[in-house]
Amino acid sequence: MKYLIYILIFSLLPISCSAQKNSNQKSPNEFDQKLADSLGADKYGMKQYILVILKTGKANITDKDLLNNHSRGHMENIQRLAKEGKLALAGPFSTKNERDYRGIFIFNVKTKEEAENLLKTDPAVIAGVFDFEIYPWYGSAALPMFLKYHEKISKENP
Numbered sequence: 001m002k003y004l005i006y007i008l009i010f011s012l013l014p015i016s017c018s019a020q021k022n023s024n025q026k027s028p029n030e031f032d033q034k035l036a037d038s039l040g041a042d043k044y045g046m047k048q049y050i051l052v053i054l055k056t057g058k059a060n061i062t063d064k065d066l067l068n069n070h071s072r073g074h075m076e077n078i079q080r081l082a083k084e085g086k087l088a089l090a091g092p093f094s095t096k097n098e099r100d101y102r103g104i105f106i107f108n109v110k111t112k113e114e115a116e117n118l119l120k121t122d123p124a125v126i127a128g129v130f131d132f133e134i135y136p137w138y139g140s141a142a143l144p145m146f147l148k149y150h151e152k153i154s155k156e157n158p
Contacts, residue, residue: 049108052106054105061127105119
């Protein structure tokens with residue numbers, strides 16, 4: 001019986017140590033102040049962004065090469081802004097709509113003026129291919145983190 005107690009104690013010891021070790025580690029869902037601060041999160045894990053709705057502009061460009069150049073420049077500008085951390089999200093609408101909305105940007109900036117300055121670097125906006133509407137938007141501060149995963153799942157860029 002004495003040996004049985006020793007066996008039981010020694011067999012439970014590793015489990016006890018493991019439980020102690022795991023209790024010192026953060027769970028994936030535990031609040032991380034350092035991460036929240038680095039992302040600019042408020043107490044709700046949210047922050048202010050600027051939402052831009054791109055819509056069909058007034059330019060009537062019929063030259064396909066010129067339109068392709070503006071389109072290529074638009075995509076390069078999107079990639080540059082994303083790499084700089086200024087653009088948290090971008091994408092086109094998948095169908096035409098009655099408001100001529102073409103796509104959205106969610107800029108990781110605080111003011112409409114900052115967003116307007118970034119839009120002025122887009123060749124398609126400069127040429128009038130796109131016009132835009134700007135709105136303040138409140139969303140998850142973790143939004144910019146998805147970009148690193150997007151790069152891992154996309155084989156090529158448009």
